[in-house]
Amino acid sequence: MAQQSGLVGRREKAMADKRKRIMDAARSLFAERGMGHVTTQEVSDRADVAIGTLFRYAATKAELLIMVQNEKFRAAIDEGLAASGSLSASDASTEDAVMALLSPVIDCVREQPENGRRYLHELVFGDPVEEHRSAGLAEAWRFEAAIADLLRTLPDVDQATRVTLARVITSIIHVTMTATLHLGDTPGEVTAIVRSQLAAVLRGHERVGS
Incomplete structure (x- = not known):
């Protein structure tokens, strides 16, 4: 034994x-x-494994990308949670707290724009039950739930509305980071675009709650 x-x-x-x-x-x-x-053969050569072995871990190049980006995405969310948590404990605005959560994720996805765009596309349009996509989607739901939690400071906005607003905010991020229009933008420029749209969303709901 x-x-x-x-x-x-x-x-x-x-x-x-x-x-x-x-x-x-x-x-x-x-x-x-x-x-x-990059080809899968190049990856297998650099990893010093047979191509058949590589395919046991990731059946396609897209799955390889998802494996890599999942780890980066997870770390970026953790970094954002730590930053936003510190701000939430202070008198920071909801907008600042949410941007503290979003900024590391934006930097992560925009570090290599081609990879980031393809990663988001694969998560949204790929097979959701595939192992690596499933793991990535779980991180996306964690990210969205964290946004919804930060929105609890909005006046007179219930949980269902916070969940909806979090979905709107993640949609803004997705479109901004994948749109060809913004392909040449720096992470800082993308962050500024996202912040302006976030501010508009939050101001609208603060008016409703006032």
Whole structure:
């Protein structure tokens, strides 16, 4: 039994090592040239694994991108939650608190615009039950729920309305970061565009609540 347990442990360690090598290779290649200019063969070569092994972890190049971006997306949400949480504990405005949450996510997606646009497209239009997309969608729901929670400071706005507003705000982010019109914009410029639209949404509901 102990010998079998040892074999399972070594197998899991080897799988984890291969997954890490694949992730590191895909992350660096996608960052260097953009997902559209990288082949799965190049990823497998840099990771030093057979192409068939790579496909056991991600069946397509799009899934490879989702694997890589999911980790970055998760870290950006965590960073935003920490920043917005600090502001929420102070006298900061709702707009400032929400932007503190959004800004790291905008920076993450716009770090390599081609990769970020494709990632968002794949999450929205891809198969939602595919393992990596499912994980990415779970992070998207976490992000949206965090926005809704920050909107609790709006006067006379109930939970259902906060959920709807959070969906509107995430839609603004998605469109702004994927639209060809904004492809050449810097992360700072995208952040300013999102802030202006967020301010309009929040001012409208503050008037309703007043």
